[in-house]
Amino acid sequence: MILTVTLNPTLDKFYWVDRLPLSLERVEEEILIRAKKSASSAGGKGINVSIFLACMGVDTVAMGFLAGHTGQIILRDVLARGVTANFVWIEGENRTNVTIIERGKEYHPVKIHEEGPPVPARAVEMFLRKYRRMLKRAEYVVLAGALPPGIPTGFYRELVGLANEAGVRGVVHAGLGPLREAMQAKPYFIKPDVREEAEVGGLPARTEEEIIQAGKHAVKQGVEICLISHHVTGDILVTPQGVWDLEARVPLSRYKNLVGADDALVAGVLYRLVEGDSVLDAVRFGMAAAIASAEVEPKLCLVKAAIEQEMQQVVVHRREGG
Amino acid sequence: MKAHEIMRRDLSSVELDTPVSEVIYIMEQSGLSSLPVLDEEGVLVGIISERDLIRAALPGYLEMLHSASFLPSLNQLSKRLKEMAAEPVSKYMRTDVIAVRQEDEDLQIADTLIRNELKQLPVVDDKGHLVGVIRRIDLLYRLV
Numbered sequence: 027m028i029l030t031v032t033l034n035p036t037l038d039k040f041y042w043v044d045r046l047p048l049s050l051e052r053v054e055e056e057i058l059i060r061a062k063k064s065a066s067s068a069g070g071k072g073i074n075v076s077i078f079l080a081c082m083g084v085d086t087v088a089m090g091f092l093a094g095h096t097g098q099i100i101l102r103d104v105l106a107r108g109v110t111a112n113f114v115w116i117e118g119e120n121r122t123n124v125t126i127i128e129r130g131k132e133y134h135p136v137k138i139h140e141e142g143p144p145v146p147a148r149a150v151e152m153f154l155r156k157y158r159r160m161l162k163r164a165e166y167v168v169l170a171g172a173l174p175p176g177i178p179t180g181f182y183r184e185l186v187g188l189a190n191e192a193g194v195r196g197v198v199h200a201g202l203g204p205l206r207e208a209m210q211a212k213p214y215f216i217k218p219d220v221r222e223e224a225e226v227g228g229l230p231a232r233t234e235e236e237i238i239q240a241g242k243h244a245v246k247q248g249v250e251i252c253l254i255s256h257h258v259t260g261d262i263l264v265t266p267q268g269v270w271d272l273e274a275r276v277p278l279s280r281y282k283n284l285v286g287a288d289d290a291l292v293a294g295v296l297y298r299l300v301e302g303d304s305v306l307d308a309v310r311f312g313m314a315a316a317i318a319s320a321e322v323e324p325k326l327c328l329v330k331a332a333i334e335q336e337m338q339q340v341v342v343h344r345r346e347g348g
Numbered sequence: 349m350k351a352h353e354i355m356r357r358d359l360s361s362v363e364l365d366t367p368v369s370e371v372i373y374i375m376e377q378s379g380l381s382s383l384p385v386l387d388e389e390g391v392l393v394g395i396i397s398e399r400d401l402i403r404a405a406l407p408g409y410l411e412m413l414h415s416a417s418f419l420p421s422l423n424q425l426s427k428r429l430k431e432m433a434a435e436p437v438s439k440y441m442r443t444d445v446i447a448v449r450q451e452d453e454d455l456q457i458a459d460t461l462i463r464n465e466l467k468q469l470p471v472v473d474d475k476g477h478l479v480g481v482i483r484r485i486d487l488l489y490r491l492v
Binding site for chain 1: 356357358359360363370373374377378379386388389390477479480
């Protein structure tokens with residue numbers, strides 16, 4: 027079983043529009059933008075990973091905090107996708123994250139992200155009890171996404187530590203601060219994204235050379251798989267066995283919705299790892315899953331044949347070792 | 349159709365030492381009228397429902413509600429619930445849990461729901477771990 031933790035779930039709301047005003051600052055009157063189409067689905071990085079895995083037939087349980095009417099909608103969608111849900115209910119309302127996608131500029135969406143409800147200490151305690159129990163049944167645990175108010179930056183470090191004690195492989199798919207903290211507990215697999223924050227585990231990661239050094243540093247600290255996204259179509263994989271470049275030869279114009287693509291990447295890697303693939307093959311599949319997801323309007327591409335087709339577009343280049 | 353094909357994979361539950369106030373809070377937030385009670389291993393050991401809580405607070409109150417001519421004051425119920433708030437759910441849960449297994453057939457599940465006048469049934473695996481819940485509506489939805 028693969029356990030996923032989404033501490034700050036979201037209802038992802040997408041609007042597709044023909045055209046956005048060139049500059050919102052210049053407008054003096056109210057703006058009405060008519061959406062050609064809209065869609066919504068349960069989200070948050072961990073939930074996206076679970077949805078992908080469940081669709082591929084992998085037993086997966088999603089955990090985190092749900093609140094209010096939005097929480098009910100998220101739960102309903104999660105259950106409908108075949109994911110087992112084990113959430114803690116809190117007061118307030120889960121966040122809604124809005125993405126506006128303009129025709130012809132699909133790779134530059136406009137996003138509005140809410141903060142999410144604060145999590146009280148009592149709910150954290152309840153979560154930890156559930157988490158410890160679920161670890162007994164898990165093979166991997168994915169700790170993914172933003173931390174809601176009330177959760178300390180070092181929370182993922184604690185969760186990775188508990189996973190290690192239980193013999194469960196920890197996967198951290200989160201932003202700068204939470205990831206840096208979590209790395210101290212030696213997760214098995216991390217997926218930093220240096221496009222947003224040019225740093226991995228406290229080391230600068232602006233150039234390819236810096237990225238590789240930061241990846242090697244993470245591996246020295248005990249990470250087994252360090253997969254670093256450094257541009258839309260390229261990742262660098264660093265493991266104890268070597269360093270590889272992965273490049274997707276797909277023009278940006280083919281992308282329709284980039285939200286969720288990096289979650290498909292993590293989910294794709296895990297899916298193939300539990301199937302018994304090598305790390306390199308698993309990462310190739312993960313990257314294909316990310317491309318396939320970016321090429322469709324729904325957040326995730328859940329058609330295995332389409333993902334396998336995309337594997338032809340993924341070029342792997344060995345830099346060191348292997 | 350088997351239980352695992354019908355069930356909601358919702359593991360909303362409480363533990364033996366969860367206070368009654370927390371149980372009521374979770375029921376209110378989640379919209380569930382009953383919750384499975386699990387031990388530290390995740391094994392199903394009890395069930396707590398709104399009905400169990402009302403009955404525990406005021407024995408005979410539910411029976412009184414059946415009579416339209418006499419509706420007792422809520423003050424007593426409220427006072428008693430407040431007294432129970434910090435007590436563990438294990439004190440009020442039912443331990444004679446009726447559950448089905450993942451491989452049980454729909455006919456057997458319907459029979460269990462009807463015979464025992466239940467709104468929902470927990471589903472457990474071979475080790476007794478909670479793996480889901482089947483509500484009457486889940487069964488009806490699939491039958492229609």
